Amino acid sequence: MSVEGIFPDVVGLTYRSGTQTGVTTDEFKFHFEPGTTVTFSIGDLLLGECDGKNLVSIFDLVANGTPALDPKVVNRARLLFSLCLGQGFEKPIIIDEQARDVVSEYAWMVNLDSTNTSDLDEALLCICSKLRIPSKTVSYTRNHLRRAAARFKALRDVPIPTRDGAGILGDVYLPLQDGKKRFPVLMSCTIYGRRIFYSGPDLDDEDDIAAFEKAEDDWHSTGEGTPVRVPRGSWGPSWEAQRGFENIATFNTSTYVPRGYAMVKLDPRGVSQTPGTRNIPGQLTSDFYDAVEWAAEQAWSDGNIALVGSSYGANVLWNVASLRPKGLKCFVPYASDIDPYRDAAYIGGVPGVPYIADWYRRVGLCSPKWSDQVDLVSMMKSKPFYDALWDTMKSNMGSVDLPCFLAASQIFMIHGRAAYEAWRSRNPANTHLQLVDSNYYPLPSREAAGKILQFLDHYLKGAECSTLERVGIQVRLGHGQWYWRKESDWPVPGTQYTQWHLRSDGSLAGEEEEEEEAAQNTQEQQITYAARVSPDGRSGASFRSAPFENDVDLAGHFKAVLTVSASSSDADFVVMLWAEDAQGGVVPYNAKGELEPLAKGFLRASHRRLDPLRSTPERPWHTHTAEDNAPLQPNEIVQLEVEIFPAAARIRKGWTLRVDICPSEYQPDIPGYVPVKMREFYGEVDGNEQATNSIHVGAGRPNYIVCPVVPLEEGYPNLMQ
Structure with a gap:
């Protein structure tokens, strides 16, 4: 027998x-x-x-x-x-x-x-x-x-049909589970390529295929800090040395597939080995939609689909989700942008040309065979104001009622705004919001993976779950420490918006102190600084509070209200919040222990016009249109409301709050703080080396920072699960 x-x-x-x-x-x-x-x-x-x-x-x-x-x-x-x-x-x-x-x-x-x-x-x-x-x-x-040891396998370069017959390519990862052949499917799509950690091999070149396989092997078999070389030029040292994410802007197969999920990673047209031209309007959405419907019908699929991704891989999910392809049950846009103008290209009206140009260069590195229909950098430069073209580029989120797991990064200054706009417009019963570290890329596959799996298990597998977290916040404690805070709503229930007022002597005053000061001091004073960074790297004005008498947790939307003028026809006003310890040292708030502000925002003065219908007490909304653009007259005094993206941090007893008002984000008087150059600030390109900016204080002039103080939590765990 x-x-x-x-x-x-x-x-x-x-x-x-x-x-x-x-x-x-x-x-x-x-x-x-x-x-x-x-x-x-x-x-x-x-x-x-x-x-x-x-x-x-x-x-x-x-x-x-x-x-x-x-x-x-x-x-x-x-x-x-x-x-x-x-x-x-x-x-x-x-x-x-x-x-x-x-x-x-x-x-x-x-x-x-x-x-x-x-x-x-x-x-x-x-x-x-x-x-x-x-x-x-x-x-x-x-x-x-x-x-295979982790109980899954890969299907490479699978042809996926599209409605026009051209087709795209994808990699499919399938669990190896005894007796089970159909699984819920997680799908992602980026313009970076599917292989570790970006791009993909020329399938006609055996040496290129071997090089990409070696890059993947090196990524898994060497430790953090060891560069992994992909044969497409350098993406950058920090990207090459990381071990948090297998592939840019997608979730790790090694995290999700062994948990009983098939994963499909797509290359749209013009990416890696999928032929075509990138950036044809509507094409990526259409192809992604077709791929979802294809996946729902495959022999290895149980017909239940989720869209997942971070950064660009999250941005592309909204429009596909709004079309409701067959089988789609939920989606996870982890740190996305929805409004390209306000969320990335012209935050606060300040052009992010260095960032967009560098990003565009890297996209070209990923897929050197193919080209773009539109030169995004040139288009961006030609469109400095919000208009109909920028409006057509916004993601469609209003009609999406599918369950959604949102995340926003703090401080990175992209992917830090859209989640809250989506939160305001969505069904609260099936929406989950997370505020996480600036280095958000590895979180969906490491620290936050348990929460995302719980969400996916519930909506794709029908798992009972009475504890799906509605709002989660990574509160930074300084020096690489943080705690995870669970909340029932956003803004956090019990939030008290407190004002810190700027004084001419460089101090920050609470509301009661400011009332006393205003009654006694009716003289206006002017704090003036260079609009361009000086050779010693310093410009701007700093203000400090008295030492805090108790620990204070801040979590939510910040804003700055300033009364300013400039000798030029325009100026940028950058607002950075820091904490200084009892010895006067700046507290590093980055989760890796690196220097990073508590919160940050900026505004170009000519873009100061607010939309009163969309603005809220804690979050100003600027129109950024050419019609509302208002250049400054020399020394004209105007009032600004500066949007500061949400952040969360604790200021300890004995520490002080420090506020810097600067013409750019590159030169605060903080040794070792070197932010990535992402924007072109006005003072750097104006050409007037003698130009100055001023803050006008006293005589009833409003100059204050609004901070969201939330109930203090103690006995917290330093983990997300």
């Missing part, structure tokens, strides 16, 4: 068990006699043996306890994988009679138990040359074995 077993993805593998002999079928089946050993061979070359069982893999052909990446495993897998014509398991490994004969011919050269994986190189070259197929590298083999 024989029992049926499966050796997944392999056809034609020779087996023997007692009196049972044969080759694995088109359905990967073999037969064995219970209680006997099964041997597996390719022609005359023995791969290994194991006790008969229903499911056998390459790991069973070596001694129990052998590590997944041990050379004995790698050698066997590399030989077997080299007989596969695909880059993943989108095609089965087919061992036909010719393959068996050729492997038999060179079996004398093969030592599968060698501890040196390169010992197989010569034999594999002979075998694959004779079969006229490319051999697989050690890195390729290790990557597939690593996934």
